[in-house]
Amino acid sequence: MILVDQARKTYGARTAVDGVSFELRSGETFGLLGPNGAGKTTTIHLLAGLLDPDGGRIEVAGAADPRRAEVRRKLGLAPQTLSLYEDLTGAENLSFMGRLYGLGGGKLRERVAWALEFSGLAERARDRVKTYSGGMQRRLNLACALIHEPAALLLDEPTVGVDPQSRNRIFENIEALKKMGLTILYTTHYMEEAQRLCDRVAIMDAGRILALDTLSALIDAHGGAAQVTAEFEAPPAGIEALFPGGTLTGRTLRFATAKPLEDAAKLAQAGHAIRALHVDRPDLERVFLSLTGRRLRDE
Ligand SMILES: Nc1ncnc2c1ncn2[C@@H]1O[C@H](COP(=O)(O)OP(=O)(O)OP(=O)(O)O)[C@@H](O)[C@H]1O
Ligand SMILES: [Mg+2]
Structure with a gap:
């Protein structure tokens, strides 16, 4: 579904992503696990076409350039830094995102209603986002990534700064999306989350992938x-x-x-x-x- 081959990205003298290769297979949940500054967000931004690689190749669903609109449409991105309009309501944020992807009319209304229900925000749909708790904002951020029914979902630290209740809701959401067959890339520095949700995990540090395999194979090979x-x-x-x-x-x-x-x-x-x-x-x-x-x- 997504292929990353020797991707590199530098910021000035700093190499944030240093020859990263992996394949995201259709229907799998793939974890990118690493500490602060490992290069997880930079990798996700390369996949989503928000950054240009300085080297290497990225393919999404067989297409070479994730910056193209029809390629990007296949992806949903829930960024680490919330991308919400605080002065708009939850429903308005979802409608706005939907329109960006060309939805309108009854289809848009149907998708907004689905996303509100899915994220447990239907009752707060008409409230401005600035009145939401951190956990509710995180849930809306995820819902916005799903509005256009993408085939693959890029989740950048989707549980950072949320209360336990929202965290559970987000886990349940991700488990439901897995069952629906979505391909998911999940970055985190919480190993419990990678253990619970991911079929395969890449361990990333200082811009490189140090090991990549199923959980049990990683633990057998390196866990002692x-x-x-x-x-x-x-x-x-x-x-x-x-x-x-x-x-x-x-x-x-x-x-x-x-x-x-x-x-x-x-x-x-x-x-x-x-x-x-x-x-x-x-x-x-x-x-x-x-x-x-x-x-x-x-x-
Ligand atoms: N816009 C930028 N300009 C300069 N350096 C950057 C920029 N964005 C990231 N970096 C640097 O690139 C490296 C990788 O950062 P990145 O945000 O990809 O890591 P991360 O794994 O997502 O970390 P975190 O867990 O803190 O989110 C870090 O050293 C960071 O300081
Ligand atoms: Mg990050």
Whole structure:
């Protein structure tokens, strides 16, 4: 559906996107996961035809230039920086966006009604956007991207700065859009979101893609082993020797294992009094740490 081949973009001396290649397959949800400044937004803007690449090639649905109107029509973009008119109502924002894409009359009314319902904003449709909460504005930003029924959706950090209720609504919306068969590109620096929503994930840092695969393949290749931690009332003598690489610090036993649940069950069934048992499975955060030596986020 979308092909990015060795795309490059520089701002003065800074290279924001440094030879990025990937393919967005029809119907998949593809995550671009990376920290602040990784180049995610720049990549999305290249795909959407808002920026010209300094090198490389971008194809949308077989067409070479995403700046052309008929190519752009196939894409919906929900930008990271909200693109809404605060003095207009929600319904007016949607109508305006629809008209930009050539909708009118009954079709436009039908699409606006659908988008308001879909984003849970029907009751606030006649209120000005400046009276909306941050989460409601984010939902409207997503609805605006959908007004013209695009085949592919580019979502740039669609949950940034939203309350948990709106966040859930946005997740449910994206899950519904996946079921409807939309092709989705999703950028985030929240690894939980990529884990929940994305079929494949590219890990991006400093303008480059460091790894790209399904979640389970990334975790298998770069996540390392699971860790089990058990805190005993009184640690049985020699318990650490039962688990290869096991260490006992005070009352706490730690070991890495490929079969954490089996090993945890073995510990639990051995009859020792255990205060706490914790299984830490490898996740995308560990994948990122192992690829870059840094954590995805500072907090
Ligand atoms: N208009 C611009 N002029 C100069 N430098 C820019 C511009 N836009 C982005 N950059 C730089 O390009 C790099 C990539 O930025 P980009 O916004 O694509 O990252 P990002 O992954 O979207 O980050 P974030 O998670 O903060 O949104 C950064 O170093 C940024 O400072
Ligand atoms: Mg960004």
